[in-house]
Amino acid sequence: MVEGRLERARSFGSWLHGVGPVVGLALLCVAGTLLNSDFASLDNAMNVLTRTAFIGIIAVGMCFVIISGGIDLSVGSMAALIAGLVILLMNTMAGWMDQPILVVAIGMAFSVVLGAAFGLAHGLLITRGRIEPFIVTLGTLGIFRAYLTYFSNGGAITLDDSLSDVYSPVYYTSLAGVPIPVWVFLLVAIAGGVILNRTAFGRYVQAIGSNEQVARYAAVDVDKIKVLTYALLGACVGIATLLYVPRLGSSSPTTGLLWELEAIAAVIVGGTALKGGAGSIAGTVVGAILLSVISNILNLTSIISVYLNAAVQGFVIITVAFLQRRK
Amino acid sequence: MVEGRLERARSFGSWLHGVGPVVGLALLCVAGTLLNSDFASLDNAMNVLTRTAFIGIIAVGMCFVIISGGIDLSVGSMAALIAGLVILLMNTMAGWMDQPILVVAIGMAFSVVLGAAFGLAHGLLITRGRIEPFIVTLGTLGIFRAYLTYFSNGGAITLDDSLSDVYSPVYYTSLAGVPIPVWVFLLVAIAGGVILNRTAFGRYVQAIGSNEQVARYAAVDVDKIKVLTYALLGACVGIATLLYVPRLGSSSPTTGLLWELEAIAAVIVGGTALKGGAGSIAGTVVGAILLSVISNILNLTSIISVYLNAAVQGFVIITVAFLQRRK
Amino acid sequence: QNKVNLGVAIPAATHSFTAGIVWWANAAKAELEKEHKDLKVTIKTAANAGEQANQLQDLVTANKINSLVIFPFESAALTKPVAQVKNKGVYVTVVDRGLTDPSAQDAYISGDNTAFGKVPAEYIAKALNGKGNIVAMRGIATTLDNERMDAFNSVMKDYPDIKLLDAKYANWNRDDAFKVMQDYLTRFKQIDAVWAADDDMAVGVLKAIEQAKRDDIKIVFGGAGSKGMIKTLIDGKDSRIQANVSYSPKFIYEAIKLTAEARLKGEALPATTIVPSVLITKDNAKDFYFPDSPF
Amino acid sequence: MSIAVRFENIVKEFGTVRVLHGVSFELPRGGVYGLLGENGAGKSTLMKILSGYEQPTEGAVFVDGEARVFNNSRAAEAAGIVLIHQEFNLAEDLTIAQNIFLGHEKKRGWWLDDAAMRTETARVLAQVGLDKNPDMPVRHLIVAEKQLVEIAKALARNARLLIMDEPTASLTPGETEALFRLMGRLHEAGVTIVYISHKLDEVERTTNEVIVMRDGRFVTRRPTAELTRREMANLMVGRELSDLYPPKDPSPAPSSAGAMPRLKVVGMTVPGWAQDVGFEVMPGEILGFAGLVGAGRTELFEGLLGLRPHSVERIELDGHEIRIRNPREAVAQGLTYLSEDRKGKGLHVGFGLRENLTLMALEHYAKPWLRPGDEMRALQTAVKDFGIRTGSLDIRASSLSGGNQQKLALAKVLHPKPKVIVLDEPTRGVDVGAKRDIYFLIQRLAREGHGVIVVSSELMELVGLCHRVAVMRAGRLEAMVDAQHLTEEELISHATGTKN
Numbered sequence A, B: 001m002v003e004g005r006l007e008r009a010r011s012f013g014s015w016l017h018g019v020g021p022v023v024g025l026a027l028l029c030v031a032g033t034l035l036n037s038d039f040a041s042l043d044n045a046m047n048v049l050t051r052t053a054f055i056g057i058i059a060v061g062m063c064f065v066i067i068s069g070g071i072d073l074s075v076g077s078m079a080a081l082i083a084g085l086v087i088l089l090m091n092t093m094a095g096w097m098d099q100p101i102l103v104v105a106i107g108m109a110f111s112v113v114l115g116a117a118f119g120l121a122h123g124l125l126i127t128r129g130r131i132e133p134f135i136v137t138l139g140t141l142g143i144f145r146a147y148l149t150y151f152s153n154g155g156a157i158t159l160d161d162s163l164s165d166v167y168s169p170v171y172y173t174s175l176a177g178v179p180i181p182v183w184v185f186l187l188v189a190i191a192g193g194v195i196l197n198r199t200a201f202g203r204y205v206q207a208i209g210s211n212e213q214v215a216r217y218a219a220v221d222v223d224k225i226k227v228l229t230y231a232l233l234g235a236c237v238g239i240a241t242l243l244y245v246p247r248l249g250s251s252s253p254t255t256g257l258l259w260e261l262e263a264i265a266a267v268i269v270g271g272t273a274l275k276g277g278a279g280s281i282a283g284t285v286v287g288a289i290l291l292s293v294i295s296n297i298l299n300l301t302s303i304i305s306v307y308l309n310a311a312v313q314g315f316v317i318i319t320v321a322f323l324q325r326r327k
Numbered sequence C: 001q002n003k004v005n006l007g008v009a010i011p012a013a014t015h016s017f018t019a020g021i022v023w024w025a026n027a028a029k030a031e032l033e034k035e036h037k038d039l040k041v042t043i044k045t046a047a048n049a050g051e052q053a054n055q056l057q058d059l060v061t062a063n064k065i066n067s068l069v070i071f072p073f074e075s076a077a078l079t080k081p082v083a084q085v086k087n088k089g090v091y092v093t094v095v096d097r098g099l100t101d102p103s104a105q106d107a108y109i110s111g112d113n114t115a116f117g118k119v120p121a122e123y124i125a126k127a128l129n130g131k132g133n134i135v136a137m138r139g140i141a142t143t144l145d146n147e148r149m150d151a152f153n154s155v156m157k158d159y160p161d162i163k164l165l166d167a168k169y170a171n172w173n174r175d176d177a178f179k180v181m182q183d184y185l186t187r188f189k190q191i192d193a194v195w196a197a198d199d200d201m202a203v204g205v206l207k208a209i210e211q212a213k214r215d216d217i218k219i220v221f222g223g224a225g226s227k228g229m230i231k232t233l234i235d236g237k238d239s240r241i242q243a244n245v246s247y248s249p250k251f252i253y254e255a256i257k258l259t260a261e262a263r264l265k266g267e268a269l270p271a272t273t274i275v276p277s278v279l280i281t282k283d284n285a286k287d288f289y290f291p292d293s294p295f
Numbered sequence D: 001m002s003i004a005v006r007f008e009n010i011v012k013e014f015g016t017v018r019v020l021h022g023v024s025f026e027l028p029r030g031g032v033y034g035l036l037g038e039n040g041a042g043k044s045t046l047m048k049i050l051s052g053y054e055q056p057t058e059g060a061v062f063v064d065g066e067a068r069v070f071n072n073s074r075a076a077e078a079a080g081i082v083l084i085h086q087e088f089n090l091a092e093d094l095t096i097a098q099n100i101f102l103g104h105e106k107k108r109g110w111w112l113d114d115a116a117m118r119t120e121t122a123r124v125l126a127q128v129g130l131d132k133n134p135d136m137p138v139r140h141l142i143v144a145e146k147q148l149v150e151i152a153k154a155l156a157r158n159a160r161l162l163i164m165d166e167p168t169a170s171l172t173p174g175e176t177e178a179l180f181r182l183m184g185r186l187h188e189a190g191v192t193i194v195y196i197s198h199k200l201d202e203v204e205r206t207t208n209e210v211i212v213m214r215d216g217r218f219v220t221r222r223p224t225a226e227l228t229r230r231e232m233a234n235l236m237v238g239r240e241l242s243d244l245y246p247p248k249d250p251s252p253a254p255s256s257a258g259a260m261p262r263l264k265v266v267g268m269t270v271p272g273w274a275q276d277v278g279f280e281v282m283p284g285e286i287l288g289f290a291g292l293v294g295a296g297r298t299e300l301f302e303g304l305l306g307l308r309p310h311s312v313e314r315i316e317l318d319g320h321e322i323r324i325r326n327p328r329e330a331v332a333q334g335l336t337y338l339s340e341d342r343k344g345k346g347l348h349v350g351f352g353l354r355e356n357l358t359l360m361a362l363e364h365y366a367k368p369w370l371r372p373g374d375e376m377r378a379l380q381t382a383v384k385d386f387g388i389r390t391g392s393l394d395i396r397a398s399s400l401s402g403g404n405q406q407k408l409a410l411a412k413v414l415h416p417k418p419k420v421i422v423l424d425e426p427t428r429g430v431d432v433g434a435k436r437d438i439y440f441l442i443q444r445l446a447r448e449g450h451g452v453i454v455v456s457s458e459l460m461e462l463v464g465l466c467h468r469v470a471v472m473r474a475g476r477l478e479a480m481v482d483a484q485h486l487t488e489e490e491l492i493s494h495a496t497g498t499k500n
Ligand SMILES: Nc1ncnc2c1ncn2[C@@H]1O[C@H](COP(=O)(O)OP(=O)(O)OP(=O)(O)O)[C@@H](O)[C@H]1O
Pocket: D014, D017, D019, D037, D038, D039, D040, D041, D042, D043, D044, D045, D046, D086, D399, D400, D401, D402, D403, D404, D429, D431
């Protein structure tokens, strides 16, 4: 009896807690609709979701890394470098062969493989090299962007027009009224949720973040799992990039700037603790959407000085976090 | 016998560990001298130390926050906003009264007080509001910079010439051959070291970072100590700012960009773990100097493409961290 | 002939325009050092004002320069550091962003930020016959961006029937411009022209318009004359790209060349040289097309 | 000097769960009181209330006749009430001296007086018999040493009422003796002592009076002299307990008689901890490991699992040579290890019970997706099999009482169905009833043909349970005592090296 009540109280508490970002998002949506009726249009919703897709997909991968007790500051640079390399590869291949579709397909595969490889390198430096993830990825943050700048001479690397025509539907087409990036985002999020909550790997990730020592004693291959989380994040960055390239068909040293902060913020706003141990993919998705809705609303209205946009974002983030603060 | 050896081996390990950044710095200095003989000149050394002073002073404060298990992403924006507000205040006061020295003195005091106040606000939001430090300071990162942009109308806030003449000696004068900012840096570092290792406050900061629950059980006023660490960091930002203003005499929305990353990197490169619990001010100072020596060497040589500067920095940071990796 | 040790301090290649600056500076170095044995050029790129100030110190202390060409990261912030360099007897040429205290420089070579805002305003106003809705993009909050925006607004004051619907920051970044434009399109049902204020941002703007399949926008006016946009203009590939305004990073090349050659001869430069920003249309576009530059 | 305490109708609720239902009793000044009760009876909770770590939901604590409210431990300590925690409360990054004085730093003016704190620390460490440099970080201490630091911490507080919550759970006889001598001195000096332990022989030896709690209620109090251990046990569990140890099965045939050992280890060296140790355990055999604190037993087995750098000549499992580089390979081959450090190495205290239970055997539940339903059923079975007492199955492991956490940890390492199990201090902090359950469980495992290795500092337990006992001293295998010679005296003499 008593316990039943307790359980209910507790699960209500944790429900409220989990539901914090959702409440925040709902309030924002109401505010958005009041400020500009176009906010609630389907087109706008699709725009917002589509542009959330990149950060959202990266945030899903980041969620694993953060739950396992790690961090990755390099994702923005990594995305930019992958985009640049993929474009260079596709442009080169287009000179050799005459099947743009094949070229694009190879480019897309390359994007994911490259991302996973970069993630793997991070993982190995962190586990074998025994270096703090913060340092490793701060280092590669600089390295990736520097190489992109080097390859592009500081300018933009641009996809050939012929390829661009073949590739751009990947970003601009809709299936059943929903743009492809949103579908991919959805699939990645579902896959992430399933992996985190329904596989041994996901359980191990949580166990490592909660207490690495205990996990090691419990026969968890801590190093392997950590390497895998970084590789998984890398693959997510690769997927985000393969959706990003057809959008503007170019990569430049400004591509992906501060994505790391956005992705980490999405995860944390979504209710995952920075120290790891536990977290939720659903929360992360909501967090990512919430962040892009804020700037969408700011773009749709002009009630506040443009100078203060960042301030509004700051206030909203803090407020949402306050709504879901832990007891 | 066995124990003696073991003891020795262990303390040698921790000595090596602590000495890692120093070794890294020494190697860098050798490399610098080989690449450009002027590197080893006194002038150059003073230049490097002077410019390290800002980040170094902030890093000393950041070291406390990180040891206590927190983080502050807002320091760069905070410095920029403080600089802007201090300049506005001084310009306004210069209109009222005719004693530029007094005006500058008031401005300097205001700088430190404002920093401490911002830090206090962070601390209260984190402890009373029970919000993750990452979120709170990510929020204020945006808020501070937005307000600076607002006050400057997107441009720069510039110190009046009359004041500038009075103020600039604070940055440009030397005492006993050592520029004032270096003296201040030294004092702040020594004070930081003493506070961390010789006061109850410092002890509590380490205890909280190591195990908050244990600290709470030991009747340590965890919330108060946390608030104080943020206020201390804020005051350090204020001090750094009061040295920064006479240097460039202006503040704009690009002032202090990414300082947070540099300050955190200095702390971590200096051997403090991001999860807190233990760390050293000396290491932090060495870390900060190391980071500016890297870019100094890059400035003094032109062997590598300018595009790759960031890559070199990344490699060096990772290498130094590797040298002092924990077993 | 004098020996000239010339330092060049410019912003790092963080977006296309500054990449052009870096490229042209390197081109000048390669060309001039080959031509003159007595000339040494050292180029430093900085990611922020503080770093640039550091580099000035290093150029003087360690590289021992006697002439400096600087593209200040920020006018106000670099005034004092540049003055210090000049006090050490270095000849200083300032490019593009003028210092707040002109006595800190020997010569000033500048692009024309006023024209950068004025030219598009005039072009758009005329093309719309003084009537219509426009939206604008702004870069990163800086003095320079303010100058351009103010110039644009001052022209538009004379056209009361042209409505500037909104002007938001898109950080001289393609992605941000894409997002801002998407939201403009959601918000405003009738837009006649877009002042994208930079060719990078224009790329994002065009993609957003394409995606929304909107045909009300007749003009997208970028700025600075990147090779991609100039090519589009020459080829007439996009009816919305009708004109551009020159603000070529090539002026860093001119500045280095003029300074180096004058110093080699021991001469001084005129106190101020303005490289005019002019309207680029299909007719004169070829003169502004540099396919090898990254910009 | 000493103080008296009275509890009046103390009620404590966590959320809506009531764990203390109005406890009232008195502790007159100067006595040594044994506080007995099953796991989860509420002993630790009541003592935390007394010492300011928790606040009662209802009721009051009277100290020397005066109602007092202690808002934190510092307030209680100011009144002379000091608690030695059951679970360690040490900041791993700080040194021994820093931990001992945490929250009570000695100062000279503004500055910490480290020299004085170091001297004082050396003094209290000497009292508890721990020979360590006060400047050593606590991270480098082994479990028993941490326990001694906890005790030393309390001594440095000048207690007038000292509460010891299972202080000997991780101590071996030597340290325990030293502790008892210390208690004797404190008692003479007039300190009131509350002693909580599941080791009834210790309670019998050290206390004047026992107080029994059950299910959050006061049950009874009796002068210790009037009670036998069995009576104490019966009072605790509220029913008649039969023999603590199961009847011993005959020793299985040794390998010299041609049988195949389950596990055979030859020439195992863990540098700095254990040298050239070899042993074997037969199917159905319970092999004990005895030794003083610091004898290297824990490290030997951590080395065997690949958790420490080590070298080994040969490991055989059922006659096949195997290699073990990490715990995962060990589990895969059929060897699991229960750590003595429950909080630091044994359980994810922030996880639910289900996640803890199945962590080592997740592949059984991942086909390829995990099935929480199956896991839940496994938990229900385990709760029944191991007698884990908990109101709900849906709580975090940290909300279990200490003994119940131990049972959960045991269930966890048995979950992958190993062939050989190494149990390091399996009954630490477990009440007699539960201990008995665990002993019978160990016997059942042996009967099923498992090889069972029990590392324990409780000699009685080894004598009562094991077929053979290996005794380690200073990193070497000193002796292998077989069933005929198995007595506490024999084990102690080998462990201390006084056997000639
Ligand atoms: N923080 C908490 N939240 C919820 N329940 C708790 C908490 N702490 C203790 N309990 C519950 O209170 C009851 C009493 O626990 P307590 O630790 O006092 O038992 P104990 O008598 O010390 O047992 P043991 O002999 O195992 O140490 C247990 O059922 C336990 O699960």
